[in-house]
């Protein structure tokens with residue numbers, strides 16, 4: 001094939017550029033080779049980031065979308081490569097993130113024949129994506145690509161473009177003929193202004209103005225509405241709680257900021273949600289439904305850009321389809337200040353009590369380190385220009401409860417899918433999006449063994465190109481899949497099942513040294529501050545291995561946590577020495593809770 005012959009594969013790459021894509025994540029394979037050739041021909045225009053595994057590439061694309069607000073793009077080969085993408089695509093689907101997957105496929109003549117690597121990708125991706133289409137002819141390619149991007153952006157969902165090998169190799173049809181059966185499609189899309197009807201805003205204001213104890217539940221929909229959320233909360237004298245996804249978008253330093261809600265949240269959020277008589281949900285689809293106000297107790301207004309979310313978690317009285325910033329701005333002049341500050345004082349009291357409790361919990365001695373202290377020490381020194389990525393495990397709880405993000409510092413994780421393995425891929429995507437900012441990735445040892453060990457190889461291959469080489473991976477080494485161990489105790493009343501829960505040893509810090517990165521291992525609380533300082537000022541990526549206690553309790557905030565105490569106690573009684581230590585920590589935490597009332 002002559003070099004000058006422009007192929008459908010080249011058209012695909014040009015179209016990605018036309019949609020503003022500058023970087024894509026992926027892995028190689030013969031099924032997608034023509035596109036890889038086109039990427040080579042395109043040169044610097046489009047950066048290909050090679051992950052160790054297609055799932056990680058897909059998670060990088062999700063991370064890219066979350067940190068930048070752009071569409072994340074992932075590329076893989078047919079068959080096994082395509083199957084590997086699924087977890088990342090579901091992460092995008094459940095957290096409402098725009099991602100486009102460009103996936104190879106066998107040639108058209110063998111589809112449906114169980115040929116080598118033959119998988120029906122239309123069916124495979126059918127549930128994971130909001131749009132999946134196999135490109136069946138050269139003229140079909142621009143239509144499908146444009147539709148995938150438009151759908152991803154319009155619905156904030158993953159979409160898949162499946163490219164049979166032989167279609168990638170066809171000559172690019174240029175220009176497209178204007179005839180029946182051919183669409184001359186273009187990459188064009190602008191954001192709409194979405195505002196509720198004035199009458200509905202008035203009804204919402206009536207509900208909120210009638211309240212004596214208002215609260216806000218803020219989600220990721222408030223990404224561009226931080227100021228408006230603050231203004232509305234101040235006007236109403238409301239307590240503010242967030243979903244896990246909403247945490248980076250509110251200022252948690254405010255005295256009325258009660259922090260993250262739900263099982264992994266704060267006791268202040270539990271107080272605010274159980275006592276409020278009106279709730280304003282802003283851009284949140286938080287799944288912890290049992291932590292919402294008791295049914296019938298709180299009249300509720302919900303604002304969401306996606307009308308499918310209105311009333312989808314809680315029986316709302318007024319559902320406002322609208323952009324969070326625009327809607328709150330329109331609502332603000334209709335809202336009255338509270339008659340007195342009784343409720344505000346109740347909220348600030350609960351927040352102050354929670355903050356004091358959190359500090360005391362982190363100070364509890366553990367063997368050897370208390371993981372809560374590890375995160376609090378980071379919180380004290382997190383650079384104002386940092387980016388943070390977080391994994392799924394007990395670290396999610398400590399992130400939610402102990403890390404205060406400076407304004408403008410983004411932190412992301414796999415929230416609704418809650419897939420282990422988000423910290424390293426997300427962190428790499430964040431770092432590549434802005435290599436001049438320091439990155440901190442927080443992960444458990446199980447997650448690092450699952451995919452972090454592999455993606456540290458990617459870090460080792462990339463870091464020398466970064467303007468700021470700081471990339472700190474903090475591994476909570478507790479030798480356990482601790483979050484699930486605590487779930488076995490709390491939800492099943494079972495003791496730890498060693499065979500499923502214990503992790504094999506791995507030398508995380510020494511492994512970093514082996515890769516040419518820096519390894520720091522801490523097992524004494526006195527060394528923690530210096531270790532964080534060293535990691536955050538290193539001249540290369542660092543693995544900070546914190547040897548932490550798996551027995552530090554992981555309970556929901558009280559009063560929900562209090563109801564679980566008996567069951568947990570009886571599980572721990574069957575757990576030998578470790579159970580005894582966990583029990584002592586549990587009783588101490590319960591005592592602190594009661595002391596602070």
Ligand SMILES: Cc1ncc(C[n+]2csc(CCOP(=O)(O)OP(=O)(O)O)c2C)c(N)n1
Pocket residue numbers: 392393394395418419420443444445446447448476478480481482483484
């Ligand atoms: C892909 C995936 N597999 C399994 C789980 C279930 N799960 C949730 S947390 C967790 C344990 C995490 O262990 P680790 O990373 O060591 O963190 P720890 O809780 O010990 O701090 C597991 C197995 C999950 N959420 N995602």
Ligand SMILES: [Mg+2]
Pocket residue numbers: 393444445446476477478479480481482
């Ligand atoms: Mg662990």
